[in-house]
Amino acid sequence: MANLTFCGAAGTVTGSCSKLITKNAKFLVDCGLFQGNKTTVALNYEPFPFNPKEMEFMILTHGHIDHTGLVPKLVNQGFNGPIYATQTTIELLDYLLRDGASIQESNAKRKNKKNQRRGLPLIEPLYTQKDAEAALALLKPVKYEEWFSPAKNIQVRYWNAGHILGSASAEMTVSNECENGHTLRLLFSGDIGPDEKVFHPEPDAPEGFDYIVCESTYGNRKRADYTLEGRRDALKKELVDGLARGGNVVIPSFAVERSQELLHDIGVIIKQGALKGATVYLDSPLAKKVTEIFIKHARKLDDLELSPDDLFQGDRFRLIESVDESKRLNQVPSKAIIISASGMCDAGRIQHHLKANIWRPECTVLLVGYQSPGTLGSLIQKGIKDIRIHGKEFKLRAQVRRLGNYSAHADQSELLDWIMERSPIVGGLFLNHGENDSRETLKGILADKGIDKERIYIPHFNESFELLASEAVSKGRDPNQRGMDKIPTFDWNNQYAAFGLELVNKLESAASNEERSKILNTIHNALAGHTES
Ligand SMILES: [Zn+2]
Incomplete structure (x- = not known):
């Protein structure tokens, strides 16, 4: 029988990491960074609840940092096995892991300046460029829908998860695992995308499993129905109205996927003849590199309303990398649509663009993503009038607008459909990667739809389960657990x-x-x- 431990993303949406121990192998599915409040972030600095040297390989579902961000630390601590991922995930990680390392290095530098002033001991970065490079060297590309065997008696096959470029759900068979010679069939959803999404087809996977580990980020959220066209029209209205006020439109955006979705949709809007005289700037070195990967794979992307050769390109678009060019943008008074990272405004070049624009009533801040409590983005969303950026006070006089339909995650009904399409689920369904409200709500609805309540598990942080042929038995928390059994969402x-x-x-x-x-x-x-x- 196999043993499954939830080392992260249980009761929260970050730090995704599941450990599996079978008769023949010990391995991980994802190894993500914990993000959010300080109590959660502190978990990144605690030792792993397993010996990294003993883990033989890793299955990565997609490039997002909450699924991959602790891989360099894992490698630094002795993990040396192959890391399987799709080709495009590997291309994204080449930038994301290096970018993550430079953030960790500069965070440590900043903290050490403070610590030196206060006479406190200096800290080491969580990981360095060298660790990121060592991790990248272990990546092994695998194709969608093709079986591969990472260890004896274990077969794995990736399915399109429709979440971001390269994202996958991982199907797994473990043969000769149970006493009666039963082959365990497992499925790890990774993050699942919505049905309506530019670039990727709907998520897909086979049916009939012993166990499924499914994300539940939006288990309690129902999005209003929308079409890609309807969403684009809503964006068009915001941009046209925003520019008509006589200033700029500033859009904080995640570097991966969201920025490219916006660029695509704005390209379509420009093709329709709107936004005359406006220039679209993507100002984020990471987003620029990620956009170049999208351009490289443009011919394979789904639902494009533009020719792959025109995607994100043309004389109305500027992809900015240099600091000088970024600074010059602060002098532009009007007709600029500025997309910049980070998506929650808590770091990066977006802060400079906010400083240059939020005090001007003719400008617009357009929020297109989730703003976590406490971030600068959440204060702007609330309409707090006195905003501090880089230690300086600014009056928020710009219009703050919000578009809710840009999401890379399936909502409640899409999650339900995905799960029901995978049935029958014989042993059990684990709901992870969601806050407890989300998981409980989803569990209730699934039970109403006929899935046995006793077989829907809501694992705790660090909880282990024995996967028998017909049911999972909780073995409680791993004895090497990190400090807590529940990650506080509000510390x-x-x-x-x-x-x-x-x-x-x-x-x-x-x-x-x-x-x-x-x-x-x-x-x-x-x-x-x-x-x-
Ligand atoms: Zn994700």
Whole structure:
């Protein structure tokens, strides 16, 4: 019987990593970075809950950093086996892992400056360029829908997951694993894309499994129905209205997939004759490199409304790499559509473009992605008027607009359809890569649809299961577990930031200085009371 442990992405959407131990091999499916609040990020620095040297190979589902971002650390700690991935995932990782390493190196440098001033010990980066390169050297390309055998008695086959370029679900058979010689059939969904998505066909995989591990990011979210055309029309309206205000339109965007979807759709809108006189800038060195991979594979992309030769190209588009060119963009007063990373505005060149544009009422900030609580993007989304960027205060006077239909994830009904199409599921269905609300909601609906509730598992962080031929038995948490059994989605740092905002708002809206003083006295007394108790 095989043993499956959820080393990440259980009760949360980051740090995806599942460990499998079979009679013949020990291996991992994904090894992602934990992202979010400080408590979650701190998990990246804890030792792995297994010995990396003992892991014999790895199956990667796709390039996103929450599925691959700890691979260089794993290699640094002694993992030396082949890492299987699709060819395009490997091409993306060539940039993503190097970019991840330079972020880790500069984070460590910045922290060490602070630590030096405070007389605290210096820290090492989570991993370095050298580790990223060592990880890249282990990557082995595999084709969709072709079996390969990474170890004795184990066969693996990738299926299109429709999530991002190169994304896959991994089907797996483990033969001679159970007492009666039963062959275990497993399926790891990876992240699943929506049905309506430019570039990729709908997600696909066979039916009939013993066990399925399925993501549940949007297990509790129903998107309004949309077509690619309808979504494009909504984008067109925002861009036309935005430019008509007489300023620029700034769009924070993820470098992989979202930026290219926007460029494609804007290309179609320009072809329709709209956005006259406007220039579209993609200002992110990483997004530029990723866009070049899309251009390379343009002929294989699905649902294109443009000729592959025109994709992201032409005299209305500028893909910016140099710092000087990026800085010059800050002087452009109007008619610029600026797409830049990061998608949640918490780092990268987007911050410079926000500094140049958010205080101008004729400009527009168009949000096209999820803004995690506490990020600069979430403050802009809330319409907070006083924004701090790079230590300076800015008044938010630009129009803030939002488009909700750009997502690389299947929503609730699409997840349900994908799961139902995979049935029968004999042993059990594990819901991972989702917050607990999402997983519970999805479990309830699946039970209503006739899937045995007893066989829908909501694994805890670090929980292990024995996969028998007909049912999974929880073995509890791995004894080498990292500190906690539940990753908090809202930790004390989030609470502190929210409290700070609430306090500023209360003080600003108070009727008089006496009132303000009263508020502060109340807090002061509460703190004194707390210390004494
Ligand atoms: Zn993903």
